[in-house]
């Protein structure tokens with residue numbers, strides 16, 4: 001199949017690029033914002049024509065959660081209107097759309113892993129714009145899947161793991177919130193899950209939750225990163241009240257990946273995936289972390 005990937009310069013887009021060689025039965029085509037702007041019809045159509053796309057995977061998004069509170073229209077354009085446009089184009093062409101959403105569509109008040117049909121109620125602008133993107137896709141009637149994921153990290157781009165490693169290298173002992181609970185997701189695992197789902201028929205528009213296995217706090221996550229890297233510094237646990245941010249975060253947003261697991265997709269344990277990512281970061285770095 002010819003698979004067109006938008007948002008290819010982001011961490012998830014780069015993760016698809018990384019694993020593409022393992023799926024040599026498919027041809028993947030990649031476009032960053034300059035080659036395919038998801039808010040501009042001609043730009044997207046041109047990319048899909050050029051790649052003769054039979055599947056569209058959209059990794060493009062506005063992901064600056066705090067900045068979105070001040071840049072609401074930019075976030076809306078990219079997270080709500082962009083996916084709406086892509087879903088109309090996909091529907092017109094009769095090709096499936098794979099899109100990504102977030103645990104931040106949930107209010108974060110529960111204590112049980114969240115399932116796909118649990119009630120949504122985003123607490124910040126980013127979550128509201130992502131939920132609007134989901135709704136537009138469902139309304140368009142196009143086929144495919146929406147993957148809600150959480151705490152995405154990888155060896156690429158800006159993410160929590162790379163930030164913690166940078167701080168550890170600088171000998172800084174970070175203060176990290178211990179009262180927000182979720183599940184991290186290695187972007188390479190998510191990309192792999194998507195490629196496996198593409199082997200199965202995509203009839204309706206399904207929502208799937210996908211994160212690595214485990215329920216942890218950001219503090220636990222940082223602590224494990226420091227431990228794997230062997231940094232001498234200590235991570236300090238703090239409360240969300242001690243770390244105010246522009247956007248509110250859900251206190252509990254663990255995703256249940258049971259539905260996708262029933263499709264035969266492996267759900268990997270968070271510590272194992274973190275180790276794999278750390279090895280990749282170390283091999284890409286010219287600086288030794290120890």
Ligand SMILES: NC(=O)c1ccc[n+]([C@@H]2O[C@H](COP(=O)([O-])OP(=O)(O)OC[C@H]3O[C@@H](n4cnc5c(N)ncnc54)[C@H](OP(=O)(O)O)[C@@H]3O)[C@@H](O)[C@H]2O)c1
Nearest residue numbers: 007009010011012033037038060061063100102149151152
């Ligand atoms: N990161 C997380 O923790 C997290 C958690 C849950 C869900 N998700 C979801 O997972 C998906 C992938 O996230 P990610 O972490 O890979 O994001 P990312 O690293 O921020 O990448 C997003 C990419 O989209 C591009 N983009 C922005 N506007 C665009 C436009 N109009 N047309 C084309 N490309 C555009 C960005 O380009 P520029 O750099 O030029 O702006 C960037 O390369 C997103 O749907 C996100 O909402 C992420």
